[in-house]
Amino acid sequence: xxxxxxxxxxxxxxxxxxxxxxxxxxxxxxxxxxxxxxxxxxxxxxxxxxxxxxxxxxxxxxxxxxxxxxxxxxxxxxxxxxxxxxxxxxxxxxxxxxxxxxxxxxxxxxxxxxxxxxxxxxxxxxxxxxxxxxxxxxxxxxxxxxxxxxxxxxxxxxxxxxxxxxxxxxxxxxxxxxxxxxxxxxxxxxxxxxxxxxxxxxxxxxxxxxxxxxxxxxxxxxxxxxxxxxxxxxxxxxxxxxxxxxxxx
Numbered sequence: 001x002x003x004x005x006x007x008x009x010x011x012x013x014x015x016x017x018x019x020x021x022x023x024x025x026x027x028x029x030x031x032x033x034x035x036x037x038x039x040x041x042x043x044x045x046x047x048x049x050x051x052x053x054x055x056x057x058x059x060x061x062x063x064x065x066x067x068x069x070x071x072x073x074x075x076x077x078x079x080x081x082x083x084x085x086x087x088x089x090x091x092x093x094x095x096x097x098x099x100x101x102x103x104x105x106x107x108x109x110x111x112x113x114x115x116x117x118x119x120x121x122x123x124x125x126x127x128x129x130x131x132x133x134x135x136x137x138x139x140x141x142x143x144x145x146x147x148x149x150x151x152x153x154x155x156x157x158x159x160x161x162x163x164x165x166x167x168x169x170x171x172x173x174x175x176x177x178x179x180x181x182x183x184x185x186x187x188x189x190x191x192x193x194x195x196x197x198x199x200x201x202x203x204x205x206x207x208x209x210x211x212x213x214x215x216x217x218x219x220x221x222x223x224x225x226x227x228x229x230x231x232x233x234x235x236x237x238x239x240x241x242x243x244x245x246x247x248x249x
Contacts, residue, residue, distance in 0.1 A: 013042050018067050026218045035067035048147045049169040055233045060144045074213040076233040081201040093188035100154045107151045113163050114138050123182035162189050172208030173201050
C-alpha cells in the first residue's frame, strides 16, 4: 500500500494504492500506473479539494494521480483565472460560439448526451477504447460522483452542441471532462469552453481552474499550454509553466 509524500494530505482518513501497469493512453510504447485514494466514500468535498491541489483527478468515483515507474511526463495544470490573458484566437472562439446557451441539468443519463459523447469519441479518439463505451461505462465515467459535480449543456438553436462535467472545489473548478459535436466545420468548442469555465470561476470568486494533466510530448494536450499564464504542480509545488512555442495561437 503506497503512501504519497505530501504532508498535507489527509493520511488519517485515506489510504493510497498503486494500480498494476497498463498501456499509456497518451504516449506510445509506454506503460502507466495510477495511485488511487481510498476508501472512496470518505472523500468529501473538502478532502477532494485538497487532493486536487496535490495533483489528483477524478474519474467516476475514483480519485487518482499518475504514479508511473519510469515516467513523470504528466504534469497537473491549473489556470489562475484572475491573471488569464485571452489571446486573439481565443477571442475569435468566444465570438464564433457566442450564441451558445449554457444550462445546468441534473447529473443523470440523457440519451442525446450519450449519442454526442459516442460521436465525439469515434471522431476524436478512434481506437482509444472510449469510442466503444457502453451506456454503463459512460455513466460510470461521468455521472457517478460523491462530490459537488455539475453537468452543463451548451445548446445552439435548441441543439446540444457540447456537454461539460465540472466539479466545484473550495478554491476553484475542476474541469472533469468536456465533449462536443465533432462535425461542425471550423468550430473551437474546446477553447470556448475553457474560457467559459474560467469566467465561471471569476463569477464565483474562485481563483483557479484545474485542467487535469498536461504532457509536453502529447500533441492532443498542447491546447492547454495555449492558455497563459498556466501553473504546473511540479515537485510538490504549483509553479508557472513557460509557454511552449508549438502552442502559440
